[in-house]
Structures are given as C-alpha cells and as structure tokens.
Amino acid sequence: MRCPKCGHDNPPDTLFCEECDWRLDVGYRAPKKRNPMAFAVIALVVGVVSVALGFVDGAAIGGVVVGALGLVLGSYSVNLPRYLQDSNKGVCMGLAGVGMILSVFGFILGLMVYAGVF
Ligand SMILES: [Zn+2]
Incomplete structure (x- = not known):
C-alpha cells in the first residue's frame, strides 16, 4: 500500500508506513506554507x-x-x-x-x- 504522505510502497495490510510512520488509512494533506x-x-x-x-x-x-x-x-x-x-x-x-x-x-x-x- 502506497503511503499518502511520502509515497513509500508498503506491503499490503500495513497500518503504519515503514518509511515515515504515517497511518496509511489516513489521508495526508501537505501543510500550508503561509506563515x-x-x-x-x-x-x-x-x-x-x-x-x-x-x-x-x-x-x-x-x-x-x-x-x-x-x-x-x-x-x-x-x-x-x-x-x-x-x-x-x-x-x-x-x-x-x-x-x-x-x-x-x-x-x-x-x-x-x-x-x-x-
Ligand atoms: Zn510514508
């Protein structure tokens, strides 16, 4: 399963990304750059x-x-x-x-x- 945050391709049935620990069933939106x-x-x-x-x-x-x-x-x-x-x-x-x-x-x-x- 591809990680929505970093794009790492994880094995199926993984809950947390092996690369960045993002929860794979949670969508990721890049934070806004405005300060x-x-x-x-x-x-x-x-x-x-x-x-x-x-x-x-x-x-x-x-x-x-x-x-x-x-x-x-x-x-x-x-x-x-x-x-x-x-x-x-x-x-x-x-x-x-x-x-x-x-x-x-x-x-x-x-x-x-x-x-x-x-
Ligand atoms: Zn990731």
Missing part, C-alpha cells in the same frame, strides 16, 4: 508606518493610503491563524489586531493632517 506570524508582523509594521506618515505634514496622505492597506492586511491577518490552527494563534491575532488599530489611527490622523485640521 500567520509573518502576516501579523507585516500588518503591525504597516500600521506603525501609517501612523508615522500621518504625523508628517507633507506625507499625511501617505498615512491614509498605508493605513487603508494596513486595515485590509490586518483584517486578513487576524483571521489567518484561526484557519491554520497555529500554535501562536493568540500572539498572531494580537499583533494583527494592534496593527489594524494603528492603521485606523494612521488613516484618520493622515486624513485630518491632510485636510489641515491640525
């Missing part, structure tokens, strides 16, 4: 950048643009660990959440600075 932590950290960085840009008089519109981007990225990153059953779920969701809040802040701040409120 929720990387997405969360990027969302956080984008959020920080949007707030930083929002404070700069000439670059405030950049804060609006980056803030909008961070909001999309953040909302995506917040949900990602839930689908992937990542062990760092809480940390990932926390980082992405903070990135999202910062993005909203940067977006509004940039908009107000750009409009000349400050």
Whole structure:
C-alpha cells in the first residue's frame, strides 16, 4: 500500500508506513506554507508606518493610503491563524489586531493632517 504522505510502497495490510510512520488509512494533506506570524508582523509594521506618515505634514496622505492597506492586511491577518490552527494563534491575532488599530489611527490622523485640521 502506497503511503499518502511520502509515497513509500508498503506491503499490503500495513497500518503504519515503514518509511515515515504515517497511518496509511489516513489521508495526508501537505501543510500550508503561509506563515500567520509573518502576516501579523507585516500588518503591525504597516500600521506603525501609517501612523508615522500621518504625523508628517507633507506625507499625511501617505498615512491614509498605508493605513487603508494596513486595515485590509490586518483584517486578513487576524483571521489567518484561526484557519491554520497555529500554535501562536493568540500572539498572531494580537499583533494583527494592534496593527489594524494603528492603521485606523494612521488613516484618520493622515486624513485630518491632510485636510489641515491640525
Ligand atoms: Zn510514508
């Protein structure tokens, strides 16, 4: 029986693969390559950048643009660990959440600075 994980050809009536110990009656799906932590950290960085840009008089519109981007990225990153059953779920969701809040802040701040409120 061919192993669904490593492809090793095992003798019939084997339950565990001789090569990798995978249970042969259980289908194997390769884990997804996406890394929720990387997405969360990027969302956080984008959020920080949007707030930083929002404070700069000439670059405030950049804060609006980056803030909008961070909001999309953040909302995506917040949900990602839930689908992937990542062990760092809480940390990932926390980082992405903070990135999202910062993005909203940067977006509004940039908009107000750009409009000349400050
Ligand atoms: Zn195997």
